[in-house]
Amino acid sequence: MIEDQRRAPIYEALNEYKRNRIVSFDVPGHKQGRGNKRLTDFLGQACLDVDVNSMKPLDNLCHPTGVIKEAEELAAEAFGAAHAFFMVNGTSSAVQAMIMSVCKRGDKIIMPRNVHRSAINALIITGAIPVYVNPGMSKEIGISLGMKIADLEAAIKKHPDAKAILVNNPTYYGICSNLKRIVALGHQSGMKVLVDEAHGTHLYFGEDLPVNAMAAGADMAAVSTHKTGGSLTQSSLLLLGKAMNADYVRQVINLTQTTSGSYLLMSSVDIARSELAIHGKEIFKKVVEMADYARQEINKIQGLYAFSRELCNGDDLYDFDITKLSIHTRQMGLAGIEVYDILRDDFDIQIEFGDIGNILAIISVGDRPFEIERLIAALAEISRTASKDPSGLYDHEYIDPEVVYSPQAAFYANKKAVAIEETEGMVCAEFVMCYPPGIPILAPGEKITKDILEYIDFAKEKGCVLTGTEDMDLNYLNIVEVE
Amino acid sequence: MELWYSEKHTDDVKLSIRVDEHLYSKQSEFQRIDVLKTYEFGKILTLDGVVMLTEKDEFIYHEMIAHVPMAVNPQIKKILVIGAGDGGTVNQLIRYPSIEKIDVVEIDRLVVEVCKQYFSIAKSFNDHRVTIFYEDGLKFVRTVHNEYDLIIVDSTDPFGPGEGLFTKEFYGNCYKALKDNGILINQHESPYYSEDALAMMRAHRKIASTFELAKVYQAHIPSYPSGHWLFGFASKGMDPETDVSSWNKLNLKTKYYNTELHSGCFKLPTYVLDMLEKH
Numbered sequence: 001m002i003e004d005q006r007r008a009p010i011y012e013a014l015n016e017y018k019r020n021r022i023v024s025f026d027v028p029g030h031k032q033g034r035g036n037k038r039l040t041d042f043l044g045q046a047c048l049d050v051d052v053n054s055m056k057p058l059d060n061l062c063h064p065t066g067v068i069k070e071a072e073e074l075a076a077e078a079f080g081a082a083h084a085f086f087m088v089n090g091t092s093s094a095v096q097a098m099i100m101s102v103c104k105r106g107d108k109i110i111m112p113r114n115v116h117r118s119a120i121n122a123l124i125i126t127g128a129i130p131v132y133v134n135p136g137m138s139k140e141i142g143i144s145l146g147m148k149i150a151d152l153e154a155a156i157k158k159h160p161d162a163k164a165i166l167v168n169n170p171t172y173y174g175i176c177s178n179l180k181r182i183v184a185l186g187h188q189s190g191m192k193v194l195v196d197e198a199h200g201t202h203l204y205f206g207e208d209l210p211v212n213a214m215a216a217g218a219d220m221a222a223v224s225t226h227k228t229g230g231s232l233t234q235s236s237l238l239l240l241g242k243a244m245n246a247d248y249v250r251q252v253i254n255l256t257q258t259t260s261g262s263y264l265l266m267s268s269v270d271i272a273r274s275e276l277a278i279h280g281k282e283i284f285k286k287v288v289e290m291a292d293y294a295r296q297e298i299n300k301i302q303g304l305y306a307f308s309r310e311l312c313n314g315d316d317l318y319d320f321d322i323t324k325l326s327i328h329t330r331q332m333g334l335a336g337i338e339v340y341d342i343l344r345d346d347f348d349i350q351i352e353f354g355d356i357g358n359i360l361a362i363i364s365v366g367d368r369p370f371e372i373e374r375l376i377a378a379l380a381e382i383s384r385t386a387s388k389d390p391s392g393l394y395d396h397e398y399i400d401p402e403v404v405y406s407p408q409a410a411f412y413a414n415k416k417a418v419a420i421e422e423t424e425g426m427v428c429a430e431f432v433m434c435y436p437p438g439i440p441i442l443a444p445g446e447k448i449t450k451d452i453l454e455y456i457d458f459a460k461e462k463g464c465v466l467t468g469t470e471d472m473d474l475n476y477l478n479i480v481e482v483e
Numbered sequence: 484m485e486l487w488y489s490e491k492h493t494d495d496v497k498l499s500i501r502v503d504e505h506l507y508s509k510q511s512e513f514q515r516i517d518v519l520k521t522y523e524f525g526k527i528l529t530l531d532g533v534v535m536l537t538e539k540d541e542f543i544y545h546e547m548i549a550h551v552p553m554a555v556n557p558q559i560k561k562i563l564v565i566g567a568g569d570g571g572t573v574n575q576l577i578r579y580p581s582i583e584k585i586d587v588v589e590i591d592r593l594v595v596e597v598c599k600q601y602f603s604i605a606k607s608f609n610d611h612r613v614t615i616f617y618e619d620g621l622k623f624v625r626t627v628h629n630e631y632d633l634i635i636v637d638s639t640d641p642f643g644p645g646e647g648l649f650t651k652e653f654y655g656n657c658y659k660a661l662k663d664n665g666i667l668i669n670q671h672e673s674p675y676y677s678e679d680a681l682a683m684m685r686a687h688r689k690i691a692s693t694f695e696l697a698k699v700y701q702a703h704i705p706s707y708p709s710g711h712w713l714f715g716f717a718s719k720g721m722d723p724e725t726d727v728s729s730w731n732k733l734n735l736k737t738k739y740y741n742t743e744l745h746s747g748c749f750k751l752p753t754y755v756l757d758m759l760e761k762h
Contacts, residue, residue, distance in 0.1 A: 297625075346651055346692075347650065347651050347652055348650070348651075369619075370619065370646070370647055373619050373621045373622050373625075373647060374621065374647050374650060374652060376622075376625065377621050377622075377624075377625050377647075377650075377652035377653060377655075377656055378650075378651070378652035380625055380652070380656065381651070381652045381655035381656060384655065384659060385655065
């Protein structure tokens with residue numbers, strides 16, 4: 001198997017294409033970059049050489065029969081899936097394809113509320129109805145966890161007609177649910193189990209990491225190879241288990257996917273998959289070592305808590321992805337977003353995100369111990385010079401939503417813009433979220449409560465970037481007009 | 484046969500030195516280390532192809548990095564030197580009997596071994612007051628509180644293993660590691676070529692935002708890019724532009740430094756002042 005995994009069919013075909021010095025009278029019009037010298041100087045000739053259109057020797061992403069098919073088969077083998085699709089419009093498109101493959105209009109889907117916006121977007125497109133399971137909340141670190149098994153069982157019992165269960169695993173912070181149990185529960189009740197595994201590429205290759213979706217028996221998984229796997233931004237994989245009809249899923253993907261799939265993106269997935277299959281084990285061993293070292297040093301700093309598996313409780317915090325460096329900042333008297341801003345503005349260190357109580361630093365194949373030292377030293381400096389009294393900080397993150405209309409019904413309803421401070425009690429017709437992480441505070445169809453408005457105020461004051469609303473300054477909120 | 488070593492000072496400027504013999508070459512865990520015997524500069528040490536020191540002109544850099552702070556505060560007893568695997572800075576410091584302890588943090592053990600073999604200044608490491616720690620400088624200072632009277636940052640350029648020593652977190656950690664009368668000396672790069680100048684301005688801005696006092700002084704070093712070199716002097720209050728004439732009582736023989744030059748070296752060209760004020 002490893003011998004095969006050294007191959008990268010799309011990469012090989014592109015090299016062959018270059019060697020043959022084909023004269024192109026097809027798109028793209030830049031013609032190997034000759035038509036746009038400034039772009040070529042900026043991105044490099046090698047990059048423009050392989051920015052090509054689909055053609056017989058290079059196959060076609062919408063209908064793969066050649067090298068793309070081979071590359072997808074190798075990816076499926078590497079990830080332990082029955083089938084794999086290369087995705088070129090981000091893991092968002094993979095999440096949407098999962099939901100659209102199993103839900104039609106009016107179908108129910110069980111999911112925790114702290115899903116990524118791409119999942120709720122899919123509900124707007126399909127008209128599926130969300131059945132939210134309240135994710136557990138950690139008092140200690142102020143973040144939402146996974147679904148409790150008892151809560152999921154209750155939801156299944158109450159909605160036996162639901163078509164699927166969607167799990168985000170691991171979460172952005174690295175929290176993992178009891179995936180095998182969730183899969184078993186879903187399958188017992190005839191529901192498909194879909195996993196948003198955007199932050200979990202490494203689970204397929206590292207050792208001593210939480211179980212991955214395919215190994216747990218899930219039906220589909222959306223895997224962001226670009227996040228921790230080393231492929232280019234926007235490239236991704238959709239993995240299928242045995243029970244799925246791959247040809248139908250391809251039709252669903254093709255409803256919204258470009259017909260001009262980028263070979264830069266596809267070759268990056270192809271090469272990243274090969275590298276991961278061959279070197280993944282050692283790469284993620286190093287990543288875990290760096291993350292463990294960072295946690296150990298950060299936990300010596302006053303006011304910071306870099307959490308890990310010690311918080312596991314066998315239920316809604318079933319396992320923790322130890323490659324993630326998630327740090328609770330509240331005891332330092334600073335919101336995560338404040339630490340995030342100080343790191344960037346004063347220390348030239350860009351981390352993945354900061355929210356109300358935590359920051360997340362992504363450690364990956366590209367990091368060296370030297371950068372880890374910088375991050376630790378900078379956090380020590382922030383603790384020394386910027387710590388405040390923690391008592392004034394907001395201490396919870398998850399607000400249980402009251403769903404009044406389906407996301408689709410609310411999004412397409414008659415709406416009007418109302419000054420945000422006057423919206424209490426009304427039904428929201430759009431998303432409000434901090435980005436990153438992109439988990440909605442309000443989704444279309446949810447009731448606007450005092451708690452939520454306070455939370456939005458606090459997030460705004462601390463400097464979170466609030467997105468999703470038509471009014472980009474969020475002075476007004478679109479609400480569903482009641483007839 | 485003619486053998487020339489060239490160092491790129493910018494993409495468009497090179498300094499070339501005729502080489503008699505290539506004495507040593509090895510890739511360490513961190514960088515490529517070379518020792519060359521040259522006609523004009525004697526033996527020279529290069530790291531990743533960049534001149535670190537030459538036997539001929541090392542006295543300028545090392546006298547200026549060591550004697551300026553020692554003249555400002557003759558009470559200095561405990562010193563931390565970061566980088567400095569060649570021993571040149573320590574070689575100046577051990578001349579002060581009043582100094583009790585010199586800790587050296589060098590990330591690359593091989594640099595020290597090679598310098599001990601090829602450069603007489605590295606014999607200074609044998610002084611009983613010197614302890615060498617082979618680790619990352621940033622990591623070392625992070626765990627130290629209120630410990631040193633003087634920290635000398637004798638680093639390589641900020642593009643390589645020395646990068647972490649040009650950061651705000653490093654200077655902040657140094658501040659914490661210094662006592663109330665503490666002084667930080669930083670090799671500041673050159674103000675002349677734009678990339679070096681940018682590094683200099685960034686380093687100065689970060690130091691100035693961390694320390695109560697931050698000044699800059701200069702020296703002329705023929706083997707370094709543009710020959711015009713700057714050092715940062717930062718402290719929790721102690722001003723270097725003061726009467727340092729009592730230093731002369733120590734009767735240390737120097738080739739570059741003297742107390743007249745001390746007061747002059749803080750007087751900078753207008754274009755350099757403009758760069759520092761803007762940042």
